[in-house]
Amino acid sequence: MTNLLEVNGLRKRFPIAGSRSVVQAINGVSLNIQPGETLGLVGESGSGKTTVGRCILGLIEKSDGSIQFDGRDTGSRQAQRNVSGEMQLVFQEPGESLDPRYRVGQAIEEPLLAQPMGAGERRTRVLEVAALTGLPRELLELYPTELSAGQQQRVGIARAMVTRPKLVVLDEPTSALDPTARAEIIELLMGIQKELGTSYLFISHDLSTVRFISHRVAIMYLGMIVEQGDAAKVFAEPRHPYSAGLLSAVLLPHPDFSFDTSVNLSGEIPSPINLPEGCFLAKRCPFAVDRCRKEMPPPEDLGGGHIVHCFRHQEVAHLDRAADTFAEFQHEAERVLGKPPVALSM
Ligand SMILES: Nc1ncnc2c1ncn2[C@@H]1O[C@H](COP(=O)(O)OP(=O)(O)OP(=O)(O)O)[C@@H](O)[C@H]1O
Ligand SMILES: [Mg+2]
DSSP states (O other): OOOSEEEEEEEEEEEOTTSSOEEEEEEEEEEEEOTTOEEEEEESTTSSHHHHHHHHTTSSOOSEEEEEETTEEEOSHHHHHHHBTTEEEEOSOHHHHSOTTSOHHHHHHGGGGGSSOOHHHHHHHHHHHHHHTTOOGGGGGSOGGGSOHHHHHHHHHHHHHTTOOSEEEEESTTTTSOHHHHHHHHHHHHHHHHHHOOEEEEEOSOHHHHHHHOSEEEEEETTEEEEEEEHHHHHHSOOSHHHHHHHHHHTOOSTTOOOOOSSOOOSOOOOTTSOOSSOTTGGGOTTOOHHHHHSOOOOEEOSTTOEEOOTTHHHHHTOOHHHHHHHHHHHHHHHHHSSOOTTOOO
16 A cells, blocks of 8 residues: 655754754654554654654654655645645643633634635534534533543544544644543544544554554654564564663553563663764663664664664564563453553553
């Protein structure tokens, strides 16, 4: 199938005011998303997830690389105008992204004002999308502050869906929600995708949620995707030490469960202003050898689109502790909760 979105060698540098240095926020990211597919983008804070999303949406200019959306070049503000409405963004803080002065119905209608469409047609669209996102009609007359966080996020999703986008970038859409609201929003997003075939770039550091919603997953570290592939495969058999470490670290979220971490990533994350030679993880990685400190590992395709950037991925393959831990965790959580642990957060 042809890709809806194709990103190749994306780089983004932010100049630092009053200095010659730059923040090397994105350092050669390549990814693609097919129609109707969810790609989960995970990584620690500052790894560049939001910046990737903003470059794709054309909200900031990329420094290098190419972004093709639906067969067209995009990723610059100029080009972005051409696809406006076909790509949308859902934010983390639903309350903050909604203007308190406008009623919910007006907030949902707002993205349509830029389109050649009469008031009647806009109203029909708003009602359609309200039904799609499970917002009762009377709620459209309320102000955002009168809604719960979960309802506010439904409005955020309705606002994004009202232009019938092909791709929605969801930047931590459930991080500000309680577990019940989080599970409901995930269910809603999956339902919309099933019905309309919308593609998602789902940005989150909540691995349980990402695993549940994503077809494929990309793991970011210091502005690079260190590993990507089929979500079930990457979660079960991470081949990059960073993924294995992230996975084992994240598997300690619930006070009732505790496991040994399998890969202990010690040390500080290097600064994106002064990146080291070689693999960016080498200083923190228990698998690192001399070569890792000198050369940047190229992408290696392990088959089936499972791509890893690591000279030592074969050694990581022998370590199945993370997979065991995850399976154990899922199993335990399901037993205790009586359902899959979608709602658990970091
Ligand atoms: N406008 C900016 N000017 C300078 N540096 C920036 C700017 N925006 C982001 N950065 C830097 O780029 C890097 C990536 O930031 P980004 O916000 O994309 O990370 P993130 O993965 O989304 O983090 P989080 O999980 O905290 O949201 C960070 O080092 C950040 O400080
Ligand atoms: Mg972010």
